[in-house]
Amino acid sequence: MSEELKREYRVCEEIGRGRFGVVFKCYSPGTGETFAVKSINKLLIADDSIDRQCLYNEAKIMHLVSPNPHIVRIVDVCEDDTYLDIVLELCNSSDLFHRLSTQRVFSESDAIAVMVPLMEAIAHCHRLGVAHRDIKPDNILFNDWNDLKLADFGSAQCFCEGELMSGVVGTPYYVAPEVLAGRDYNEKVDIWSAGVILYIMLAGIPPFYGDSTEEIFEAVLRANLRFPTRIFRSVSPAAKDLLRRMLCKDISRRFSAEQVLRHPWITSNDGTKEDGVVA
Template sequence: MPREVDGPSWKKHADDIRDIYEFRDVLGTGAFSEVILAEEKTTQKLVAIKCIAKKALEGKESSIENEIAVLHKIKHPNIVALDDIYECGGHLYLIMQLVSGGELFDRIVEKGFYTERDASRLICQVLDAVKYLHDMGIVHRDLKPENLLYYSLEEDSKIMISDFGLSKMEGSGSVLSTACGTPGYVAPEVLAQKPYSKAVDCWSIGVIAYILLCGYPPFYDENDAKLFEQILKAEYEFDSPYWDDISDSAKDFIRHLMEKDPEKRFTCEQALQHPWIAGDTALDKNIHQSVSEQIKKNFAKSKWKVPTLAAAGTAVQSLPRNWRPLAHPSSRAAFDTVAGGLGIWRREGSILRGRVVVG
């Protein structure tokens, strides 16, 4: 039976976690954790358990404790929930809400009909959830499509934000300075190693909105230095013919989020009030063919339509998550995007290592 233990108020102790949960399948692995599909014995509720070997945390204790502290505070319908945490033997066990609807890109590719309005509804949910985080003083710092998961397989399923491995509690009036995140989604001020705050999440939402409307990323180059230079200068285009059928309102929305100056960049609250989100300017024209083709080219997986279970911020599936190089449709220049558990990125032969992204 679980019992309270000395230490943080959110931590419980169990002699054997398997007395409480029946372990079923391994859903995936992260840098120093494993995610297990399990059933709570008393309720038959399915959960995802992130199993973390404490020995593997040596030197990383603050990182995982930060993730736990952040997740435990969060209660929002569009954010993957941490239900409980147990300490047992040499492991920590994070009991996470099970999210079974699959990844964002998979769902878009599978659709036969997809419009600006669909993208607007998705971004609205993300904005609402991130505004909630910002109101709590939490900066996610690693928002990207891979961290947006569907709650269920239902067609009208809500979208969920996962992966708080890079999240940071922001004190009153404080700014952050650790360079982190995922290349291609990070704001200019992060790459410039300048102090930054909540505005970095708004930039990332702008990048996600851009991709949702064309299927390829706004920044692309196989050379790291050139890629970073594009981001630092906020150099991006609405290329023809991919953007020809996209509304001016959508482009205006993106420009306000992908604003180089964080002081001028839209906040989540301002973005939620933009006509493309709050009004009726998002078009109903079907853009599925163009967008899905570009997603498959630029975010190609070995297979599509693979059933996905995801939780605890780690999207998992029956095949390895090998993301091939991103390539812009006009230039074919590419840069690697290898997704790792807990938002940790690795790139062979590159300066990108672990959580730090610096020039």
């Protein structure tokens, strides 16, 4: 970690690890406030690589989308020749991946409690011209007050209205088919990923799966969305309607974040209402 970080903060235990960075808990000696710090070794990243560009984009984009109640707050950036350290709000209360591992299937009301702040965070990013591009349960954190916080903008990209993006980024199971197909794409890749999360919360399994990464990608490219009766017997028509609109292969028909937030399943706060299907 950078000398600047060591001067300003006291670094404690490791709490996470990524491809290029390690996340530590730290605190400010002056205020006693605790934070998380993502420490990235720049020597591990080639100067001309896309990863180097993403490295510097992350802090810039986090400043752009902050403050927002549903996005991890950036506190400070420290740097020297070797390390880039991003000091962040500390979210101590696990992540959605952990909650899915322990709870497996969510009630519709519990799923709504996740989807509303998540989609508000995504809508906020899209209004500001930012696509996250790696929405997945590991990047959905909770703080001590159980507030949802969208994290990890390492793959995020700024866009102008009507402008398309390129590059294969994302995570198996959650990546949108247009990304895997190598086509240019827009910010609706985030809606697809959020739709996969909603499906997993309600079903306990992903909508598109396989025994290997290659098989998963093939299933995502086919995008054959199904609702097995045995699993979806108790899931409301409104919830399934929203899933069809989020996991729609036709990007022009796929919902925007704002449309998701206006869907009756979301606005009614009661996924059991059968009249909540959008015509």
